[in-house]
Amino acid sequence: MHVTTYDCTLRDGEQCEGITLSLEDKLRIVERLDAFGIDIVEGGFPASNPKDIAFFERVRTLPLRHARIAAFGSTCKKGVAAREDQGLADLLGSGAPVVTIVGKTWDAQVTRALQTSLEENLRMIADSVAYLKEQGRYVVFDAEHFFDGYKANPAYALACVRAAADAGADSVDLCETNGGALPFEVQEIVAAAAAELPSTQLGIHCHNDSGCAVANTLAAVRAGVRQVQGTVNGIGERVGNTDLLTVIADLELKMGAHCVGGDALRELTGVSQFVAECCNVSVSAHHPYTGSSAFAHKGGLHASAIARFPEAYEHARPESVGNTARMLVSELAGKASLTAKAATLGVDLAAHPGKDQEILDDIKAREARGYSYETADGSLGLLLQRHLGLHRPHFTLESFRVIVDDREDSGALAKDAQSEATIKVHVGSHRLVATGEGVGPVGALDSALRLAITPFYPTLSTMELVDYKVRILDENIGTDAITRVVITTSDDEGTWGTVGVSENIIEASWNALVDSIEYGLVRAGVVPL
Ligand SMILES: [Zn+2]
Structure with a gap:
């Protein structure tokens, strides 16, 4: 069974x-989705703003090897012939090989929102x-509110998709616009459309408002759909769209x-x-398949069992989706999970008899x-290396000084405080x-350190600080509270976390920063001077 992928x-x-x-x-993003093998990538409305117009001009020049670009718009307006409709002219003018038009299929939407007759909507x-x-385009018809429309008036909803199919639509994609339907309803209604x-060819476009x-x-595919729409990581308005990658x-x-x-x-x-990077967000650690916790195992029992029988706790092989299994080190962890964890960081603890207890004691302290260390593999890797006498620092600190300069007397730091x-x-x-700013x-510390040692x-220039998290661990103690800083860094090969702890937030940050750069250099195999 071949299922076409359509990215929104x-x-x-x-x-x-x-x-x-x-x-x-x-x-x-288009280039990346093309290389990944997505079939259709929707670009947007070709006439809604200058950015979208420029997008369609530029995307035509990309040497795509597989994906086709879709321009998205509506059917012609009521009372206007398609060949005279400005919106359709804009879609054609975009030069996109695929044109997706959305049309109404819910009778109440036609009469109340669109304020036209049911017959005129079919004509449009x-x-x-x-x-x-x-005009020679590959045409996708997006049947807006199809599921609500079908529940209200099945004969009319079906008449709408039949009108699109009879007119030659290459794919009729049923849209669960409000996101409230449940899988058994979707399966039943798609089956009716398929009959x-x-x-x-039918397609499906869902929103996640009911978490489904x-x-x-998937229910739609079982009922006969052969084109799936969705977004990377499920981003979208309200609670989001179908996560195309999970699908x-x-x-x-x-x-x-x-x-x-x-x-x-x-x-x-x-x-x-x-794509998360481009959106300036992080992939949720708990994201199916692609999150950093998707194949993470905590607790001595799971961790030791998984080394022998992965299927017991993994629904799929992490490497099949480019993820990796992780052993979480925690207060609960025993020697078996520490050894397994060390192995994932390239350290063979078995070759250093007796060290495991010493390291566990240090981790617990x-x-x-x-x-x-659950999200700080980098710091853990360095800790292991230090215990085993394998670590040579790439640089050592003599001192640092930070000045925070606020030029406005507003009681809070101004936005442009340097x-x-x-x-x-x-x-x-x-x-x-x-000196860095x-x-x-x-x-500022990051840029000063980079200036000095790059x-x-x-x-180092390939490494980028992508996330910085601060947590105050004991708020009851007031200013003496402990601060934990976790920094996430990435390079072309992947990401790693590092942790720093201090009563002073700058010192905690510095420690996490030093580990992030040290570990990045160790990972990249850079020999210390
Ligand atoms: Zn949508």
Whole structure:
């Protein structure tokens, strides 16, 4: 069974509160989705704003090897012939090989929202699809509110999709616009549409308001749909769209379908992280398949069992989607999980007899002081190496000083408050002094440190601080509370976390920052000067 993939990240996904994509971001996402094997990538409304117009101009110049770009718009307006409709002209003018038009299929929407007759709505659908087909486009008809429409008036909802199919639509995609349907309803209603249109390709577009977007999409495929719409990581307005990546993994690994193929599937986690980066958000640790906790195991019992029998606690092989199993080190952990965890960090503890107890004691003592290594593989890797005498630092700190300068007397730090950091470090026999600036003290320290040592370790320029989290561990003690800082850093190869703990937030940040850079250099195999 082949199921076509249709991505809506750039249109529906960008409706997500707090997410805006620049033109460059959009083009990079198109390239990445193309390389991954997505069949159709929806670009947006070609005439809604200058950014979208520029997108369609630029995307035409990309050398895509597989994906086709879709322009998205509506059927012609009421009372206007399709060939005279400005919206349809804009869609054609975009040059996109695929044109997706949304039309109404719920009778009450037609009479109340659109304020026209049921017959005129059918005319608008048929006329628009037929005209776009005449112009040589691949036409997708998005049947808006199809499921609510079917529940209210099944005969009319079916008449609408039949009008699109009879006019030559290449795919009729049923939209669960309000996101409230449940899988058994979707399966039943899709089956009715499939019976009505036995020779037309059907697709599905869901929203996640009832928490069922992925389930609804899979139910639709079982009922005969062969094109799945969704967004990367499920981003979208309200609670989001169908997560296209989860659907692809489920279809490929559990339903025997072909979407992108098994080799490309290993890119799944990478695509998820890449798009999240472009959106300036992190992939939720608990995201199915692609989150950092998706294949994480905590507790001595699970961790030791999983080494012998992975199927016991893993629904799929992490490597099949480009993720990795992780053993979480916690206060509960025993020697078995520490040894397994060390192995994932490239450290063979068995070769150092007796060290495991010493390391566990140190981890427990540090956890009691506020450290947590569950998201700080980088710091844990360095801790192991230090215990085993394997670590040589790439640089050592002599001193640092941070100045935070606030020029407005508003009681709070002004938005443009600048921080300046001066550091003195040693690399081999060199003593370096550098000053960096940033909006915050950590950014300033980061830039000063990079200025000082990047000339010795050029690999540093590929590493980027992607997330910075501060947690106050005991608020009851007031200013003496312990601060834990976790920094996430990434390079071309992946991401790693590091942790710092102190009563002083700057010191905690510095410790996490030093580990992030040390571990990044160790990971990249850079030999200390
Ligand atoms: Zn939608």
